[in-house]
Amino acid sequence: xQRWDGYGSPWWHGRFRGCGYRITVxxxxxxxxxxxxxxxxxxxxxxxxVHKIYPNVGLTTVYRTLELLVQMGLVFxxxxxxxxxxxxxxxxxxxxxxxxxxxxxxxxxxxxxxxxLDEEKELLSRTEVGLAEKYNFTISxxxxxFYGLCDKCRVxx
Amino acid sequence: xQRWDGYGSPWWHGRFRGCGYRITVxxxxxxxxxxxxxxxxxxxxxxxxVHKIYPNVGLTTVYRTLELLVQMGLVFxxxxxxxxxxxxxxxxxxxxxxxxxxxxxxxxxxxxxxxxLDEEKELLSRTEVGLAEKYNFTISxxxxxFYGLCDKCRVxx
DNA sequence: AAATTTAATGAAAGCAATTTTCATTAAAAA
DNA sequence: TTTTTAATGAAAATTGCTTTCATTAAATTT
Ligand SMILES: [Mn+2]
Ligand SMILES: [Mn+2]
Ligand SMILES: [Zn+2]
Ligand SMILES: [Zn+2]
Numbered sequence: 001x002q003r004w005d006g007y008g009s010p011w012w013h014g015r016f017r018g019c020g021y022r023i024t025v026x027x028x029x030x031x032x033x034x035x036x037x038x039x040x041x042x043x044x045x046x047x048x049x050v051h052k053i054y055p056n057v058g059l060t061t062v063y064r065t066l067e068l069l070v071q072m073g074l075v076f077x078x079x080x081x082x083x084x085x086x087x088x089x090x091x092x093x094x095x096x097x098x099x100x101x102x103x104x105x106x107x108x109x110x111x112x113x114x115x116x117l118d119e120e121k122e123l124l125s126r127t128e129v130g131l132a133e134k135y136n137f138t139i140s141x142x143x144x145x146f147y148g149l150c151d152k153c154r155v156x157x
Numbered sequence: 158x159q160r161w162d163g164y165g166s167p168w169w170h171g172r173f174r175g176c177g178y179r180i181t182v183x184x185x186x187x188x189x190x191x192x193x194x195x196x197x198x199x200x201x202x203x204x205x206x207v208h209k210i211y212p213n214v215g216l217t218t219v220y221r222t223l224e225l226l227v228q229m230g231l232v233f234x235x236x237x238x239x240x241x242x243x244x245x246x247x248x249x250x251x252x253x254x255x256x257x258x259x260x261x262x263x264x265x266x267x268x269x270x271x272x273x274l275d276e277e278k279e280l281l282s283r284t285e286v287g288l289a290e291k292y293n294f295t296i297s298x299x300x301x302x303f304y305g306l307c308d309k310c311r312v313x314x
Numbered sequence: 315a316a317a318t319t320t321a322a323t324g325a326a327a328g329c330a331a332t333t334t335t336c337a338t339t340a341a342a343a344a
Numbered sequence: 345t346t347t348t349t350a351a352t353g354a355a356a357a358t359t360g361c362t363t364t365c366a367t368t369a370a371a372t373t374t
Contacts (some may be wrong), residue, residue: 022341022350043331058353063332065351079236083360084331102294111292116284123280127273131303135268137259139305146288148296179321179370200360215324220361222322240332241360 012074019072026050026057030065031074031089040078040086040110080110080145100144106153120144169231176229183207183214187222188231188246197235197243197267237267237302257301263310277301 012031016023033049034041041049047062066087069075078086080103091097100120102111128139169188173180190206191198198206204219223244226232235243237260248254257277259268285296 020350024341024351026352056353060333060354061352079238079240081236083236083240085240102288102292102296104294105297111294113288113292115291116287119280120284123276127277128303130273131259131270132305134272135259135270136308137261137268137303137305138311139259139303140262141304143300143302143304145300146285146294146296147298147300148289148294151293154295177321181322181370183323213324217325217362218323 015072015074021068025054026061027065027068029054029057030062031069034069034075034087034089038112040080040088042084042086044084046087078143080108081105081147082108086110100146102146102148104150104153105147106149106156109150109153111150172229172231178225182211183218184222184225186211186214187219188226191226191232191244191246195269197237197245199241199243201241203244235300237265238262238304239265243267257303259303259305261307261310262304263306263313266307266310268307 010028010031013023016027021027029050030046033046033053037049039045043059043063043066046066047057047059050057050062066075066077066085070077070087074090076088076090078088078101080086080101097114099112099114102113103109124142128142131137132139167185167188170180173184178184186207187203190203190210194206196202200216200220200223203223204214204216207214207219223232223234223242227234227244231247233245233247235245235258237243237258254271256269256271259270260266281299285299288294289296
């Protein structure tokens, strides 16, 4: 699952070195936790998972590291409406995996989807160009989320 | 700018009455503040603006009222990434005005746009149908935001 | 126009997520 | 090794928002 750089280190070591950041135990573990899940973890979730492996890591460090990773572009931060941040690795083992989200407003379930992305991509890039021109923005990113009820929650109502 | 119902009351009085809600001074003022701006105000922003007109209104009431207005569908709540909610009237004088956003990640400036909405709508509804089917979701809403640098912030860098 | 009812309000306390502070630790450079 | 300094963890602080509860004031009834 993990990718190595041919020198015996995980692929992200170079990124850290390049920025002058140190490679520490907490950082290693946090990246490990994130790379082993497909869920959208909160800082607390990460803390709990990390804690199982190495109980000395503090919640503060988890917050700090997640922030750093977001800054570095290795991790995406999302807000699905429950006013607590969710984190997710920006690039999987197979490289970038930009995707959009489907969020259940009742139970909070989040589904990643990449289907329909081709058509979307088409339109989005056209839209980006148009918007950039008209409003003088340099667009670097976009966020698309659909909200609704998942099957289970629909039945409950 | 304000619209009346022909009986001397603002258009939203009916909505309130219909739901059994009372028309109070704080509610009147909060709606007034929201209808007089094109910005995306935080609860605090609303509080400050309201306070100038009528200093007796408390922050609690601002929060409660905004929540109520969101519930009623008169106001939209957004999160542009700075973990504080922003509010905006759902319908302008010219009726519903669903729109999307362009957000500057540096200065936080937010631009509304309605261009390209037709094309987007087209694609979105198709996407919604597809997603609904595949993932068994009942989709009721979507959020689209583009992130980047506004002209001023691009120059600064 | 009172009196009555009860939803709405404001101040204060509470809360959860996140950030700051600061003394200590441990990567990495020398 | 020794030295340097970024990173850490515990505790305290801050932020945005919610809850509680006694008081007030819309709206309804008299
Ligand atoms: Mn995802
Ligand atoms: Mn807007
Ligand atoms: Zn659900
Ligand atoms: Zn800007």
